[in-house]
Amino acid sequence: GAVVSQHPSRVICKSGTSVKIECRSLDFQATTMFWYRQFPKQSLMLMATSNEGSKATYEQGVEKDKFLINHASLTLSTLTVTSAHPEDSSFYICSARERRPYEQYFGPGTRLTVT
Amino acid sequence: ILNVEQSPQSLHVQEGDSTNFTCSFPSSNFYALHWYRWETAKSPEALFVMTLNGDEKKKGRISATLNTKEGYSYLYIKGSQPEDSATYLCASLPSNSGGSNYKLTFGKGTLLTVNP
Numbered sequence: 001g002a003v004v005s006q007h008p009s010r011v012i013c014k015s016g017t018s019v020k021i022e023c024r025s026l027d028f029q030a031t032t033m034f035w036y037r038q039f040p041k042q043s044l045m046l047m048a049t050s051n052e053g054s055k056a057t058y059e060q061g062v063e064k065d066k067f068l069i070n071h072a073s074l075t076l077s078t079l080t081v082t083s084a085h086p087e088d089s090s091f092y093i094c095s096a097r098e099r100r101p102y103e104q105y106f107g108p109g110t111r112l113t114v115t
Numbered sequence: 116i117l118n119v120e121q122s123p124q125s126l127h128v129q130e131g132d133s134t135n136f137t138c139s140f141p142s143s144n145f146y147a148l149h150w151y152r153w154e155t156a157k158s159p160e161a162l163f164v165m166t167l168n169g170d171e172k173k174k175g176r177i178s179a180t181l182n183t184k185e186g187y188s189y190l191y192i193k194g195s196q197p198e199d200s201a202t203y204l205c206a207s208l209p210s211n212s213g214g215s216n217y218k219l220t221f222g223k224g225t226l227l228t229v230n231p
Contacts, residue, residue: 004158032217043119044204044221093159097217104149104219106159 002028006107021079021110023094029074030096038091084114121222135191136225138205142186147208154201195229202226
């Protein structure tokens with residue numbers, strides 16, 4: 001099956017700093033990438049959808065200036081959490097979709113802790 | 116049902132037991148139902164994508180059924196093994212999911228622990 005990598009797997013940062021998370025599709029071209037966030041005991045919540053070469057579409061309630069998404073190529077998307085605060089501590093996971101219908105593949109996720 | 120709901124939230128079974136769990140989703144505006152298997156520290160692994168009412172799919176000891184009219188899907192595991200221990204997620208895709216509207220709505224998952 002298709003493989004999606006995500007780095008780093010864990011990151012601890014100080015409040016006010018920015019953190020970048022990378023998501024790569026390793027063996028296919030991802031026309032669309034998704035970023036999700038999961039709080040403890042909750043479901044995966046979609047934050048934003050990005051198509052290669054265009055601006056990301058953010059879900060209601062997600063601050064686009066705080067969560068910067070760049071989908072510069074068909075294999076790479078990045079999520080930058082800017083001026084992170086403790087309430088941004090969460091599990092972030094990316095997903096990539098290729099042209100075939102229905103198929104969506106996930107990275108292993110990133111645990112962000114803001115101190 | 117407005118959201119995707121999964122039950123039970125968790126369960127423990129003994130090795131060799133068969134088990135099943137439920138995913139409920141909005142039956143109106145339905146397009147597809149996904150099942151994923153998610154082991155700790157790994158990527159969620161796609162198990163099934165189901166679209167048609169009455170659909171049944173099987174992968175080894177794992178199978179799933181779909182009822183789109185009443186909005187539920189069952190996942191069955193026959194003869195559970197310790198390596199089946201994982202969180203099983205289902206996600207619904209609505210029918211207006213073309214282009215930028217392609218959005219999976221996830222349940223909270225069912226955490227399965229298989230004791231040896």
